[in-house]
Amino acid sequence: MRFEPVKKMNSYEIIVDQIEAGIREGRLHPGDRLPGERKLMETFSVSRPTVREAMRVLHATGVVNTRAGDPRGAEVLPFTPQALERPLVRMTHQQGTTRSELIQFRLLLEGQASLLAAAADDDEAKRQITARAADLTDLAHRAATAETTADIAEEFGELLSKFHSAIRAASGNQLLQATGQAVDEALTTIARQRLGEETEAPALEARLRCSAEDATTLTERIQAGDAAGARRTATENIYRFYKDRLTDLELQALSPLVG
Amino acid sequence: MRFEPVKKMNSYEIIVDQIEAGIREGRLHPGDRLPGERKLMETFSVSRPTVREAMRVLHATGVVNTRAGDPRGAEVLPFTPQALERPLVRMTHQQGTTRSELIQFRLLLEGQASLLAAAADDDEAKRQITARAADLTDLAHRAATAETTADIAEEFGELLSKFHSAIRAASGNQLLQATGQAVDEALTTIARQRLGEETEAPALEARLRCSAEDATTLTERIQAGDAAGARRTATENIYRFYKDRLTDLELQALSPLVG
DNA sequence: TATACATTACTGGTCTGGCCAGTAATCCGA
DNA sequence: TCGGATTACTGGCCAGACCAGTAATGTATA
Numbered sequence: 001m002r003f004e005p006v007k008k009m010n011s012y013e014i015i016v017d018q019i020e021a022g023i024r025e026g027r028l029h030p031g032d033r034l035p036g037e038r039k040l041m042e043t044f045s046v047s048r049p050t051v052r053e054a055m056r057v058l059h060a061t062g063v064v065n066t067r068a069g070d071p072r073g074a075e076v077l078p079f080t081p082q083a084l085e086r087p088l089v090r091m092t093h094q095q096g097t098t099r100s101e102l103i104q105f106r107l108l109l110e111g112q113a114s115l116l117a118a119a120a121d122d123d124e125a126k127r128q129i130t131a132r133a134a135d136l137t138d139l140a141h142r143a144a145t146a147e148t149t150a151d152i153a154e155e156f157g158e159l160l161s162k163f164h165s166a167i168r169a170a171s172g173n174q175l176l177q178a179t180g181q182a183v184d185e186a187l188t189t190i191a192r193q194r195l196g197e198e199t200e201a202p203a204l205e206a207r208l209r210c211s212a213e214d215a216t217t218l219t220e221r222i223q224a225g226d227a228a229g230a231r232r233t234a235t236e237n238i239y240r241f242y243k244d245r246l247t248d249l250e251l252q253a254l255s256p257l258v259g
Numbered sequence: 260m261r262f263e264p265v266k267k268m269n270s271y272e273i274i275v276d277q278i279e280a281g282i283r284e285g286r287l288h289p290g291d292r293l294p295g296e297r298k299l300m301e302t303f304s305v306s307r308p309t310v311r312e313a314m315r316v317l318h319a320t321g322v323v324n325t326r327a328g329d330p331r332g333a334e335v336l337p338f339t340p341q342a343l344e345r346p347l348v349r350m351t352h353q354q355g356t357t358r359s360e361l362i363q364f365r366l367l368l369e370g371q372a373s374l375l376a377a378a379a380d381d382d383e384a385k386r387q388i389t390a391r392a393a394d395l396t397d398l399a400h401r402a403a404t405a406e407t408t409a410d411i412a413e414e415f416g417e418l419l420s421k422f423h424s425a426i427r428a429a430s431g432n433q434l435l436q437a438t439g440q441a442v443d444e445a446l447t448t449i450a451r452q453r454l455g456e457e458t459e460a461p462a463l464e465a466r467l468r469c470s471a472e473d474a475t476t477l478t479e480r481i482q483a484g485d486a487a488g489a490r491r492t493a494t495e496n497i498y499r500f501y502k503d504r505l506t507d508l509e510l511q512a513l514s515p516l517v518g
Numbered sequence: 519t520a521t522a523c524a525t526t527a528c529t530g531g532t533c534t535g536g537c538c539a540g541t542a543a544t545c546c547g548a
Numbered sequence: 549t550c551g552g553a554t555t556a557c558t559g560g561c562c563a564g565a566c567c568a569g570t571a572a573t574g575t576a577t578a
Contacts, residue, residue: 011561012315024352036529047562049308052530056271056312057319061346068530069570079353083346087320088434091338093283097433105434108375112367112516119515172512174356175347175364179438227515253431256378256486257371270532295558306533311559327559328541 011046015054018044020063023076030078034064036071081178082185089186100250102187107238107257109180110164114218114234116171118227125170126223132163133215140212143205156208157188163215167222167234211241232259270305274313277303279322282335289337293323295330340437341444348445359509361446366497366516368439369423373477373493376429377486384429385482391422392474399471402464415467416447422474426481426493470500491518 009017022028035043040051055074058064062083066074091097117129136159143152161184168177214237221230235258243251268276281287294302299310314333317323321342325333350356376388395418402411420443427436473496480489494517502510 013319016319020349024349030353038529049311049563050561052308053312053315053561055530057316060272060275060316061320063349066530067570068568069528070530071528071571073529079346079350083349084343087338087342087346090279090283090322090342091434091437094289094338101432101434104375104432105438108371108432108435112371116363116367116515173360173363173367175350175360175442176367178350179364183434256375297558308534309532311561314559325559326541327539328557329559330542330557332558 011050012053012057015040015044015046015051016057019054019058023063028076030076032076033072034074034076036073039073079178081181084178085182085185085189088182089189092186092190098250099187099190100246100253102183102190103238103242103246103250104253104257106180106183106187107235107254109176109183110167110238111231111235111257113164113168113171113173113176113180114222115227115231116173116176117167118222118225118230120170120172121225122170122172125166125172128166129163129170129219129222132159132166133212133219135159136163136208136212136215140205140209143208149204152208153204156204156211160211160215161188167218170222211237214240235259270309271312271316274299274303274305274310275316278313278317282322287335289335291335292331293333293335295332298332338437340440343437344441344444347441348448351445351449358446358449359505359512361442361449362497362501362505362509363512363516365439365442365446366494366513368435368442369426369497370490370494370516372423372427372430372432372435372439373481374486374490375431375435376426377481377484377489379429379431380484381429381431384425384431387425388422388429388481389478391418391425392471392478394418395422395467395471395474399464399468402467408463411467412463415463415470419470419474420447426477429481470496473499494518 019028019034028034034040037048037051037055040055041048044051055064055066058074059066062077062080064074065077092099092102117125139152139155139159143156146152164184165177165181168180171177214233218230218233218237221233239251239254239258242254246254278287278293287293293299296307296310296314299314300307303310314323314325317333318325321336321339323333324336351358351361376384398411398414398418402415405411423443424436424440427439430436473492477489477492477496480492498510498513498517501513505513
């Protein structure tokens with residue numbers, strides 16, 4: 001006979017669990033409204049502070065959105081990769097998880113995403129990839145004549161993110177999609193914190209042209225259905241992207257994944 | 260000139276952010292104690308319900324542990340992969356993320372983990388892998404003479420998890436480690452929910468022996484430093500593991516990752 | 519009749535104050 | 549010196565209240 005360990009749950013946890021279970025089991029869908037707090041305190045037989053604590057947890061974890069004064073009650077939200085980003089960022093900043101580990105993890109994910117994207121036969125998704133790659137090439141052309149470097153740099157980052165996001169979407173795996181998105185955002189968050197890495201204009205332009213070319217060749221591999229080649233190309237591209245931003249020791253950790 | 264979008268934050272979010280920032284920036288370490296709630300309401304100039312809501316959120320996300328009556332205040336906890344598991348499980352149960360996607364994601368992660376483990380030169384970690392593989396072989400021998408199937412099945416699952424966990428640890432990437440752990444636990448959670456998949460004794464024994472052999476060969480690849488071979492072996496093993504548990508369509512999604 | 523506007527009846531956000539069970543340090547007696 | 553009662557807290561939970569904000573309702577205007 002095996003026994004379950006006693007897990008003493010707080011009152012608020014019971015409410016959170018029941019609502020999350022309702023979402024899991026399909027009784028609550030995104031867009032649905034929860035009863036008001038005063039109604040909930042009746043159905044759960046607890047006081048308002050208790051149901052408020054539960055709602056706060058659901059709010060903080062992105063399960064629900066609350067707006068003061070809305071008579072329709074709290075709204076059930078669809079899942080967002082942002083829910084994964086929070087713990088990921090926290091993990092990075094804690095107990096010795098370094099930025100290079102994040103990059104290694106990213107390299108690993110994007111490689112597999114490209115492989116799956118090439119193997120999949122989702123034409124619409126592949127069209128999206130091509131479009132995003134074209135956007136990058138466009139920007140590279142515009143950058144050659146532009147004057148302000150700041151706006152270009154910002155748009156560069158956004159377009160690059162969207163390009164990779166399109167590949168992840170084409171992989172057909174939502175977990176890969178969400179995790180990659182979270183890692184991506186975590187890296188930009190970190191990059192934004194250590195601001196001042198403003199690249200000067202000529203270096204930025206060269207970098208941008210290089211990324212645009214890389215995106216084009218990777219897109220060709222994916223369109224051709226060359227799974228192994230797509231993975232290799234994707235990892236090589238990202239490796240090259242970080243090549244002069246990391247120390248030799250950090251690069252060494254990435255090398256096993258390349259090729 | 261670029262502007263930041265106004266983010267209206269609730270009072271509790273300010274407190275949560277400040278405490279999380281304290282952890283991020285190294286002013287608070289795991290094991291440290293937070294001031295009591297009455298103290299916090301002074302320092303933040305808010306009422307007790309508000310600081311309680313903040314503490315609930317930190318408690319629910321695994322940042323902090325609170326115990327009624329403890330005069331030392333809430334304890335700052337170290338990061339746990341469990342913090343990632345919650346949103347992962349939620350994502351799985353929502354918006355059409357299927358179990359086969361989880362398995363595909365797992366295949367993808369374990370493959371890269373094995374590759375990195377083979378490329379790394381952490382002798383102690385590799386010793387751990389060998390030890391866990393030996394445990395599996397031991398259990399396979401014991402299973403041949405055992406009578407009760409339930410206990411064996413349970414231990415089988417645990418040992419297999421520990422074997423893979425050792426590989427992830429040897430990869431040297433904590434993100435890979437935590438994510439893999441979370442996916443692993445999510446899958447066992449789901450398997451536990453749809454209980455009744457109790458395998459009958461002879462099938463279980465065969466399955467166990469197969470897994471033990473697979474673990475041994477994978478261990479050899481990793482010990483030999485054969486990165487590409489380790490990845491191939493790992494993906495093949497997991498693919499074989501799920502081969503007769505999934506439909507053909509589901510298996511088809513896994514095949515690009517194998518080999 | 520259709521539209522703009524004030525009204526209203528709620529909502530969630532926050533606060534004050536209080537009671538209770540639980541914990542750990544302290545104190546005290548053996 | 550050591551073990552058990554004491555004590556002074558802690559967090560968990562509740563009751564009641566006020567306020568700002570929202571959306572639907574009703575109302576007056578075009």
